[in-house]
Amino acid sequence: MDVLASLLDGPRARGAFLLRSILTPPWSLLIKDRAPLTVVAVVRGEAWVTHADGRPVRLGAGDVAVVRGPDPYTVADDPRTPPQVVIHPGQRCATVEGEPLAGAMDLGVRTWGTGLDGPMVMLTGTYQMRGEINRRLLAVLPPLLVLPDDDWDSPLVPLLAAEIVKDEPGQQAVLDRLLDVLLIAVLRTWLARAQAQAPAWYRAHGDPIVGKALRMLHNNPGHPWTVAALAAGAGVSRAALARRFTDLVGEPPMAYLTAWRLALAADLLRGSDATVGAVAGQVGYSSSFALSAAFKRVLGVSPQDYRAGRVREEEEALAPA
Missing domain, CATH: 2.60.120.280 (Regulatory protein AraC)
Structure with missing residues (x-):
């Protein structure tokens, strides 16, 4: 993908x-x-x-x-x-x-x-x-x-x-x-x-090095990626990838991966009945606890509260004024 x-x-x-x-x-x-x-x-x-x-x-x-x-x-x-x-x-x-x-x-x-x-x-x-x-x-x-x-x-x-x-x-x-x-x-x-004025992470897709790293992350977000593994796949040194990725995307590779995994998790929580543990496995977290910790740290709520909140939000959006 x-x-x-x-x-x-x-x-x-x-x-x-x-x-x-x-x-x-x-x-x-x-x-x-x-x-x-x-x-x-x-x-x-x-x-x-x-x-x-x-x-x-x-x-x-x-x-x-x-x-x-x-x-x-x-x-x-x-x-x-x-x-x-x-x-x-x-x-x-x-x-x-x-x-x-x-x-x-x-x-x-x-x-x-x-x-x-x-x-x-x-x-x-x-x-x-x-x-x-x-x-x-x-x-x-x-x-x-x-x-x-x-x-x-x-x-x-x-x-x-x-x-x-x-x-x-x-x-x-x-x-x-x-x-x-x-x-x-x-x-x-x-x-x-x-x-x-497409976002930096979208424009970076055209770069021969960072674009390759982005495709690896998007194709397999559940893989236990490291900067070293991404650099090897892109054919450059770890330091070169980290520097180029940050310059073009605006954040380091692992920070981008975390945000992408949590975006995928949010979509899965919102659009399916999968358990938090099942969602965690799909997006690269070892357990529901690990996903919950990352979710709370970045989004400020637990996965369960996020799912419940999105349901309420959507119901309110359709309610008469």
């Missing part, structure tokens, strides 16, 4: 909220759903996204935006249009005065808006629980990234647009996987751009 694959291994939509919106100007949506991550793709027309920093960003046909929560943002026909609709946690839709709108703007299967003949069509896919997204992935992303249509050549947006309105057996699973693939494709393209 390379660094990119391990970074993107987190997205796992489960019953994701997916919607096609068809709108006629003037329109403006204030999004306050606190979702950890949302993908917005414009099929026809244009939209303006204004995030917490207040800088409007235009989306044209074929452009895709990825918005990192939980801060609110607006999507509108014009950044000067005042919000008319508010989207609350749980995708509860209301006017700014609080009047429910769920039925009033229903246009059919996963379709919502002001009328089917509206000039603007966009697709929205929302990861509703933080547990569906790798924490390391969220840490990489800016609050708002936009991939213009001219920067990539992909059939995924038209495919999602065709599938989102179907009402067939197993359709939710199809849409979940399409959303995952779209997100991964967008992020892969975005990270390859020089202006993406």
Whole structure:
């Protein structure tokens, strides 16, 4: 597994909220759903996204935006249009005065808006629980990234647009996987751009020495690695690897390995019913006690408390405002 694959291994939509919106100007949506991550793709027309920093960003046909929560943002026909609709946690839709709108703007299967003949069509896919997204992935992303249509050549947006309105057996699973693939494709393209400001540990993957060491760690995190073993695998001295790794990644090899193991452990605790002992074995700790000690030292909580806390956090994220 390379660094990119391990970074993107987190997205796992489960019953994701997916919607096609068809709108006629003037329109403006204030999004306050606190979702950890949302993908917005414009099929026809244009939209303006204004995030917490207040800088409007235009989306044209074929452009895709990825918005990192939980801060609110607006999507509108014009950044000067005042919000008319508010989207609350749980995708509860209301006017700014609080009047429910769920039925009033229903246009059919996963379709919502002001009328089917509206000039603007966009697709929205929302990861509703933080547990569906790798924490390391969220840490990489800016609050708002936009991939213009001219920067990539992909059939995924038209495919999602065709599938989102179907009402067939197993359709939710199809849409979940399409959303995952779209997100991964967008992020892969975005990270390859020089202006993406990818994290140091991601850029270091291209180094012939440090990249090899990173691949060893990612391919087999449970192995009892030492700096000497990594250096031998990379074909350099122990001192040379330690110095180069720290310069490029920003932390020593063993510190990076610890953080990576704990990230994997957190994902396993969050996404499975495996015991703490079983998780410890998978990520390279000799016992549940050893994993618990590292977990408390770095994250400040025990594995058991982390698992319980994530469940509560996800339940609260979906609770009505």
